[in-house]
Amino acid sequence: MKKVIFATAFIAITVAISGVFSYRVLDESAKKAEELNFMGSQGWRWHDELARLQIKSVDGQLPALRQVSGNKHYASLVTMSQDGEYRGFVFFDVDCEEGSIITNAHGDEWNNTRVSDAPPLQVLHCLRGKLVSMKTWQNVPSDVWEGQIGEYQFRVEFKNWDFTVLQRAYLKSTAELI
Known part of the structure; x- marks a missing residue:
């Protein structure tokens, strides 16, 4: 009788542990899929899962790297232009009206400040219905890019x-055959 109770308890514990493990694996898989499809974007795949970097390649265009912020409020994206510049974008998960902008300058700062005295102006544009900050670099971005606009x-x-x-x-896109 003790063997039957022990076997039943062992089976129940094994099933419970397996259920918890399966739930955690499925939950983690769902979170990863949600991150790849952040803000409804499609076609992203993992480039470096440990660094949370994603990559997307579209025929006829240069690929882009993307990372979704830990708080899921924005995604940062970097690609290269046809001129070899690095182009950075931070897309906020906020709907906006096309053509609208948000800036860190007050109205009187626009009119009363000389360009040489002005602090760097940061602007959020509405692009494809989402607020976005943009920046370009001549060389590989190697430090931190940060901002606060509103x-x-x-x-x-x-x-x-x-x-x-x-x-x-x-x-590869700029190579010419001789």
């Missing part, structure tokens, strides 16, 4: 970003 704040650390795939795609 109530919108972001911080992107590039230390774990591997831009090699963007560089290779750019060089």
Whole structure:
């Protein structure tokens, strides 16, 4: 009788542990899929899952790298232009009206400040129905890109970003046959 009770308890514990483990695996898989489809975007896949970097390639265009913020309020994206510049975008998960902008300057700052005295103006544009901040770099972004425009704040650390795939795609797109 003790063997039957022990076997039943062992089976019940095994089933419970398996159920918890299965739930955690499925929940983690759902979170990863949700992150790949952040803000309804499609076609992203993992480039470096540990660094939470995603990549998207579209025929006829250079690929882009993306990272969704930990709080899921924005996604940062970097690609290269046809001129070899790095272009950065921070898309906020906020709907907006096309053509609208938000800036960190007050109305009187626009009129009364000389351009040489003005602090760097940061602007959020409405692009494809989402608020976005943009920046370009001549060289590989290697530090932190951060900003606060109105109530919108972001911080992107590039230390774990591997831009090699963007560089290779750019060089391949500019290569000429001799």
